[in-house]
Amino acid sequence: MRIVLAGTSHWHADMHLDAAHAAGAEIIGVWDEDEAHAKGFAARNSLSAIAAFEGVLAAAADLILLMGHPSTVPAGARSVIEADIPLMLEKPAASSTASLIQLRDLAHQRKAFVSVPLPNRFGPAVIAFERLRGEGRAGQLAHGHFRVVNGPPERYAADGVGWVVDPAIGGGGALRNLGIHGVDAALSLASGELRLKSVSVGNRIHRSPVEDYALLVLEDEAGALFTVEAGCTYASMRPGGDFEWRIVSANATLIDSGDKAICATLDDAAFVDLPVELPATRYRLCMRDTFERLQRKAAPAISIDDYVAAMSLIDAAYQKAGR
Template sequence: MRIALAGVAHWHAEMHAKAVAAAGSTLGCVWDPDIAMARRFAAMHGAAVAEELDALVTARPDLVVAMGQADRMPELTDLLMDAGLPIVMEKPAALSAAHLAPVEERARKEGHFIAVPLPNRLSPIWAEMAALRADGRLGDLSHAQFRIINGPPERYRRDGAGWVLDPARHGGGALRNLGIHGIDAALSLADAAADQDIEIVGVSLDDRLYGEAVEEYAVVILRMPGGMTVSVEAGYTYASMEAGGDFEWRISTRNAYLTDRGAACAVATLDDCAERTLTPLLPADRYDAFMIDTLGRIARGEPPAVGIGDYARAMRLIDRIYQKEGCR
């Protein structure tokens, strides 16, 4: 398959280019409003340059990865839907759920393929939970913690994406940017339509270290329908400018305790007093797995594993968190 990248002046662009190669596909043309950036990216990856976005559309790629500033992404996604092209809609893709809503409604009504890269859905612990549930061994859900802490906010300016630190162009800070992964994980444990039924027990947002206009650290406590407690932690407070940081997913049930720390995954089960390691999927390889899964679904005529509806639910919950009394 031929994959086009639209908006390569984005920190996820290199991940997607790597994922295209891992999937055994061809990186076709690339485009960016900054044509000099598009030419540099194309030269690095042996791709063609689309001087205008219309040229990328006219090339009719099998899939377009759409990336850009949150305030401009709905317009880009609409243009690609006009062309009837399958889309990977990279985050952030809107300023808020209301900003995203017309795109979501159109995609649903017209049946567009729009996959959203929330690749931690491919963590080995989800498959292990499904297997335990199928065997009747999972038990009731008790609590979960989803943490993702990356390096200081200045790294976004270093990468030419300083707009992420501007609430008018991004719609929030670490919670909107990184916390979306944890919020999506929390929602995946609840009824798909139950985002309005989730109780926001507590929220703390902090911007003390770097004085940015957006929060650099957020922690949220949620109570899910049925009583499960979930905490989501996101921040720009890891002491490194390099890729990676502090990542941990934990889920506790009556009979199982599952952990994913990126390079190490494990499960403990009460009924057989066993502890087992699971084959990890490294965070650096999760975009590869996402691309392979997405292309397979397109080939089989299946919907994406994580679609625009899932993303919209997470955005709605984040909007409610920001709007909660006492939060900035």
């Protein structure tokens, strides 16, 4: 598969480069709004830089991975969709849900392939739970807890993307940027519609324009409870931060701590360690799955519809919190 990485100044660019290599892709070019950045990225990685976005569209790629500033990504995404080129759309893809909905509607109209990399869908606890559910062994889902707490907001400035904590550009803080992974997890596991029971949002530590911590409590139509915890309050810049995906059903407890994952089941009294893929390298699994689906002309595992659903629920949380 031939791929173009468009938006090398995004803080996930190196992760996607690693993922493309791991999936066996041929990286046929890289691009960025800052041409000098693209050239530097290309030189460091022995790749070819593309000077203009028109060159991205003309590169004969099987997939364009688009990432960048939310004010310009929508126009680029629209161009890719209208060119009928499969798209992997990194977040944040827009400053508002309304702008993202316009892209979703265009994607539906064009019957476009638009994948969104929310890689914790491929984490060991989620995969093991879905396998148990497919075997009819999971039992009734009881609750889930999804926590992503990373280092302080200064890490975005260090990565050259300080705009992430500007609410007019990034559209929110820890909940919008990090909590979206947990919200997506809850939406993917829920039975029917999710109801927002309570929300707490604050910026007690860093006093930035956006929240540095948020906690949501959600309930699905079957009564399963989900909590989503997101923050920039981890007291270290160390990658990984404080991470946990916990899924509990009548027959199973699954816990993914990032560098360790376990599954306990009542029906066979088993307690096993699950194969681990670190959160930072789960993009490899996401990329590989995307290529496989493209090759068999299947829909993406995580679509722009999923992205809109998560963004909309986060909008509702901000509104409930008075933000």
